[in-house]
Amino acid sequence: MESIRWLLASAGVEFEEEFIETREQYEKLQNDGYLLFGQVPLVEIDGMALTQTRAILSYLAAKYNLYGKDLKERVRIDMYVDGTLDLMMVMALAAFKPPEEKEENFALTVKKAKTRYFPVFEKILKDHGEDFLVGNKFSWADIQLLEAILMVEELNASVLCDFPLLKAFKTRISNIPTIKKFLQPGSQRKPAPDSHYIELVRHILQF
Structure with a gap:
């Protein structure tokens, strides 16, 4: 939920x-x-x-109105959301594992975030040079990515140290008034x- x-x-x-x-x-x-x-x-x-x-x-x-302006933007939002949900699901399921497996799964989550997921989003932000992930407009993809970032940071506070654009993205999205209020x-x-x-x-x- x-x-x-x-x-x-x-x-x-x-x-x-x-x-x-x-x-x-x-x-x-x-x-x-x-x-x-x-x-x-x-x-x-x-x-x-x-x-x-x-x-x-x-x-x-x-x-x-957080789902892009056309089908091409929508499918990109879907791709980015599905990627972050994959990462978040690993964390969600890990919470229900025995203690030793839980820690192992959390460590794996941080590793996956740093090697598989966050590099992708860092490149997306670099390639189009815009404030948001899709269409230079705030969307579901931005919300989902911020949630994923904060979840991983709870496991490793320095996880964004090698991702300056994601770090700036986190600050920028966190300061949107509705999100700032929710935080x-x-x-x-x-x-x-x-x-x-x-x-x-x-x-x-x-x-």
């Missing part, structure tokens, strides 16, 4: 959250037909009950999963 929070907050959209805290709540949503594939998150918007994170994000990006204490932004959250998820989803 966190990437959805990021996108809504960046678009300046206010939203209400309801948290599943028991297995019974989850089963009720499932039995009432809200969870298409038995998965959360669930977003209710425009008279629809949407599931599948990628579908929700693309709908919100299009609705709030302040007291916003709806959520911290990295702690042990309590992980056990609650395991109990509710039974995995």
Whole structure:
């Protein structure tokens, strides 16, 4: 759900959250037909009950004019978003590993960020010389990349030391008013999963 929070907050959209805290709540949503594939998150918007994170994000990006001006810009946004989601998924799954595997996975994440993902985005910014990743306009791709950068920095604060353009990008995007507000204490932004959250998820989803 966190990437959805990021996108809504960046678009300046206010939203209400309801948290599943028991297995019974989850089963009720499932039995009432809200969870298409038995998965959360669930977003209710425009008279629809949407599931599948990628579908929700693309709908919100299009609705709030963060998805490029044409098909060529949209496919570039999709490529960049999918790349950052790949990196973020490694971190998300690592949180549910045993302690020794978790640390190994986090180290692998930092290595992948420095050798596979961040060099790509550094080159993109260098090649077109613009403030944003696509079309010189703020888009979903910029939001997703900033979220990924901040997640990796929680594992290694100096991860951007060899990427000056990404470092400037992070500062620039972080200062967009809606994002700056979301990064302040007291916003709806959520911290990295702690042990309590992980056990609650395991109990509710039974995995």
